[in-house]
Amino acid sequence: MRRARTARVRRTGADVGAVSLRVVSSNFAVARSAPLIVVADGDAELRDRVHDFLSERGYRVESASDAESAAQLVVAQDAAVLIADRALRTPDGRDLLSLARERAPATPQIALSGEGAPPGTDPGVVRTLGKPLSLYELVDAVRLAQDCGDGFHGWMHRMSLIDVLQMYHHATQSLVLHIRGEVEGAIALKLGELIHAEHGDQVGMPALVALLTAKRGQLFTTALDHAQRTLVGPFDHVLLDGLRSLDERRGGNDEPPAFELDVVADDWPFEEHDEPDPLDEAALRAWLAEHAPGAGVWRVDPVAARVVRLDEAGAHPEIELASPPGALGWAYELAELGDPTWQRVELTNGPIAIAIVRVAGVVIAFARLISGEAMQRRFHVESARLQRWLTDHVAARAAGGGA
Amino acid sequence: MTSRDQQFQSAVVDGGALGAAAIAIATREVVAGFQHADLASPALLDLLLGTTRPVGPLTQACGGTPPSAARELLIAGAARSLFCAVLERGELIVMAAPATMSVALGWALVRTLVATQGGA
Numbered sequence: 041m042r043r044a045r046t047a048r049v050r051r052t053g054a055d056v057g058a059v060s061l062r063v064v065s066s067n068f069a070v071a072r073s074a075p076l077i078v079v080a081d082g083d084a085e086l087r088d089r090v091h092d093f094l095s096e097r098g099y100r101v102e103s104a105s106d107a108e109s110a111a112q113l114v115v116a117q118d119a120a121v122l123i124a125d126r127a128l129r130t131p132d133g134r135d136l137l138s139l140a141r142e143r144a145p146a147t148p149q150i151a152l153s154g155e156g157a158p159p160g161t162d163p164g165v166v167r168t169l170g171k172p173l174s175l176y177e178l179v180d181a182v183r184l185a186q187d188c189g190d191g192f193h194g195w196m197h198r199m200s201l202i203d204v205l206q207m208y209h210h211a212t213q214s215l216v217l218h219i220r221g222e223v224e225g226a227i228a229l230k231l232g233e234l235i236h237a238e239h240g241d242q243v244g245m246p247a248l249v250a251l252l253t254a255k256r257g258q259l260f261t262t263a264l265d266h267a268q269r270t271l272v273g274p275f276d277h278v279l280l281d282g283l284r285s286l287d288e289r290r291g292g293n294d295e296p297p298a299f300e301l302d303v304v305a306d307d308w309p310f311e312e313h314d315e316p317d318p319l320d321e322a323a324l325r326a327w328l329a330e331h332a333p334g335a336g337v338w339r340v341d342p343v344a345a346r347v348v349r350l351d352e353a354g355a356h357p358e359i360e361l362a363s364p365p366g367a368l369g370w371a372y373e374l375a376e377l378g379d380p381t382w383q384r385v386e387l388t389n390g391p392i393a394i395a396i397v398r399v400a401g402v403v404i405a406f407a408r409l410i411s412g413e414a415m416q417r418r419f420h421v422e423s424a425r426l427q428r429w430l431t432d433h434v435a436a437r438a439a440g441g442g443a
Numbered sequence: 444m445t446s447r448d449q450q451f452q453s454a455v456v457d458g459g460a461l462g463a464a465a466i467a468i469a470t471r472e473v474v475a476g477f478q479h480a481d482l483a484s485p486a487l488l489d490l491l492l493g494t495t496r497p498v499g500p501l502t503q504a505c506g507g508t509p510p511s512a513a514r515e516l517l518i519a520g521a522a523r524s525l526f527c528a529v530l531e532r533g534e535l536i537v538m539a540a541p542a543t544m545s546v547a548l549g550w551a552l553v554r555t556l557v558a559t560q561g562g563a
Contacts, residue, residue, distance in 0.1 A: 231500065345500035367509045369502025370490075371516075378487045379520035388515040420517075420546050427519075 075120035076100045077182060080110035080128055080136055081152060086173065090123065093175045094182065107136035114144045121185040123150045123178070126168070137165060148185035150178070166193055180262060187215070187263040201254060202279070208232060209275045214264045221257020223250060228264060233343040234271045234278045244270035248278070249285045269344055273401055318434045319402045325350055327429055332406065332422040340396065340403040342372060347405070367394050368405050384427050386420065395423035399430040400438075447475035450559040455538075458552040461523060463538035465556065468492055474534070475559065482537045483525060491516055491527060492535065517546065526553045532560075 077099045079090045087103040094101045102117065104110035107130045114122050122144075128136040137149055141164040151168040166188050167181040204217065205227065212232035219225050225239030225247055239247035248271065271278050321339065328337055328351070337350040347368065367389045375385035375396065386395045388410060396405045406426065408419045444452075447465070455463050455477045464476030471488065473479055489495040496508045516527040521542060526549050528536045536556050540549045 340501070342501050345504040347501070347504055366497060366502040366505045366507045369499055369505045370497040370509050370513075372501050373497045373499045374487065374490055374513075374516060375518050377490055378483065378516075378518040378525055379523070381521035382518050383521065384517070384519040386515070386517040387513055389509060389513050390511045393515075417547070417550075420550065424546055 074098065074100045075186060076102060076117050077121050077123060078102050078104065078110055078113045078117075078119040080104045080107065080122065080124040082106075082125060082128065086171075089175065090173075090178065094179065097179060099182070106130075107134070107139060110136055111139045111143055114140050114147055119144070119147050121150060121182055122147050123152065123182070126151045126153050140164075148188045150181045150185055183263045183265065184261075199259075201252065201259070204259060205229070205234070205275075205279065209234075215261045216264055218260050218262065219251055219254055219257055220259075221254060223254040223257065225251045227251060228268070230264060230343060233275050235343060236268050236270045238270075245278075245282060245285070248282045252282050252286050277401075316437070318400055318437055319404075319430075320433070320437065321350060323433060324404065324430075327433075328406070328426075331425060331429075332408075334408065335422065336407040338368065338405045340368070340372070340405050342403060350404075367392065368396070368407075371396055371405075372403075384423060386423055388416070393419045395419070395426070397423065397427045397430055399427065400434045402430060402434055404430060445475060447559050448477060451475050451556060452477040454552055454555045454559075458548070458555070459541070459544060460549075460552055461539040461541060463536070463552075463556055465559070466535045466537060468529070468533050468535055479537070482539050483527070488535070492529070517549070519546070524549060526550065528553050528557060530557060 077094055079087050079094075079101060080103070081087050081090075082105055084105065087105070091101045091103055102113050102119075104113055107124075107128045110122070110124060110128070111130075113119065122137075122140050124136045124140070126135070126137065130136070130139060137151060140147065140149065145164070147164075148166045149164045151165045152173060153168050153170050166185040169177055169181060201219065208215065208217070208229050209232040214230045214232075215228075217227045217229070219227070223239065225237065227234065227248065228236040234248070237244060237248035237251060239250040242250060273281075319339070324337075328335060335351070339348045339350055341347075367387065370389070371385050371387035371394050374387065375382040375398075378385075382398065384395065384397050386393060388394075391410055392407055393410045393416065394405060394407045396403060404426065406422075408415070408422070410416050410419060451463050451465070454460070462476070462478030462480070462482055464473045464479035464482055466472065466488070467474050471485070483491075486495075490497060491513055493512050498508070502508065512529060513527075514529050516525075518525045519542065523542055524540050524544065524546070526536075526538045526540065530536065536553055538549070538553055538556060540552070
């Protein structure tokens with residue numbers, strides 16, 4: 041049974057359970073070119089393996105066999121990450137991790153622990169890896185450490201999964217949230233929007249719903265390396281859809297929910313989703329050909345930062361020639377900054393006017409060369425008409441009538 | 444209130460707008476206006492006038508930061524529309540109007556405001 045919800049989702053820990061959280065908050069820093077990694081370990085073979093492995097992946101690597109020289113390297117060369125054996129100490133007994141933290145507090149650390157040693161929770165240590173060392177885990181940890189330049193990291197508890205998702209949404213973070221415990225999987229966010237979920241063989245909404253059933257477990261985050269997209273729509277809508285499905289599953293009947301009947305991993309190709317497209321692109325092209333001929337037209341996916349041209353490339357070369365690069369993105373950023381409820385933005389920039397229309401998650405941009413007042417007025421009229429047509433079209437398709 | 448302020452007041456009241464201002468681009472001072480509080484945030488003005496550059500993922504995907512300045516901007520929201528016109532004489536005209544106002548009327552009002560000069 042469906043249950044109405046308010047747009048802003050808020051659930052308590054008692055409702056959806058609590059998880060302990062390995063949390064890393066960052067501002068999605070731009071990676072520096074050839075960042076320096078300092079590796080400090082008494083084991084020469086391990087140092088060489090790490091050196092070769094990370095060097096092959098584009099990092100500069102400096103090795104040290106003792107604590108003092110490692111600390112000097114970190115400070116003198118402004119290391120991006122320090123990888124250090126937790127047991128490494130200076131002759132006067134100070135351990136390297138605290139020494140480096142004192143001299144270079146901004147350098148994130150990865151601690152290497154002896155076999156069977158418990159994971160540490162030292163401040164500054166982004167991740168503790170046990171020996172024998174997995175180099176693939178190490179390179180993941182290095183990426184994570186680089187993503188930790190700003191923000192806090194550490195251990196938290198009594199957070200529900202929804203609390204954490206909302207926190208990252210409000211902070212517009214880009215990362216992958218891994219869930220471990222009774223239900224395992226991962227949820228990816230890009231700029232605060234839910235873009236992907238996976239659970240076993242499932243991806244997309246079925247996976248998200250399965251993960252939302254978790255009442256307890258552990259969470260940890262990693263940097264977002266790629267942006268596979270299996271969830272579509274604004275954060276609140278996606279989360280509400282997931283919770284609604286969860287409600288229906290818990291609704292008292294023992295029948296499996298409908299989404300489990302037809303979900304097979306192989307039937308869920310990359311970039312596709314379970315919701316029908318609210319826009320018939322062919323209908324849009326036909327409308328534009330009749331009502332706004334000569335305009336350049338694009339469909340915009342702001343979450344994936346993707347722009348797909350809908351009119352024929354090259355058909356209006358003056359637009360390519362006159363359109364300043366990035367103006368479409370500029371218009372979008374102005375709209376987001378100026379009014380979060382924006383439905384249409386028009387930006388005249390040099391000889392080009394760009395309009396972006398947003399209706400129920402469908403974002404369409406079109407551009408026209410402006411050669412005078414009359415053309416400018418025509419552009420404003422076309423922009424308004426496009427908004428009206430798109431509103432009617434999306435509503436008609438949602439009602440099942442097409443347009 | 445200057446005579447130009449009065450012209451702004453007349454245009455806003457008679458035209459059915461919510462507020463308007465002429466802003467000196469160099470100093471960001473309001474040189475004339477009526478009901479101009481909270482018309483546009485400093486961050487929006489910075490982004491519009493090129494003091495800060497757009498750096499979002501969509502801008503990057505579209506080829507990077509535009510090299511030239513904006514001339515006109517309209518942001519139509521659920522409750523209000525914001526009209527901005529960057530003038531060669533170093534002024535920015537900003538006007539807010541109800542969302543129900545037609546875009547054509549909005550720009551006509553902005554043209555009226557652009558035509559007001561000096562007379563302080």
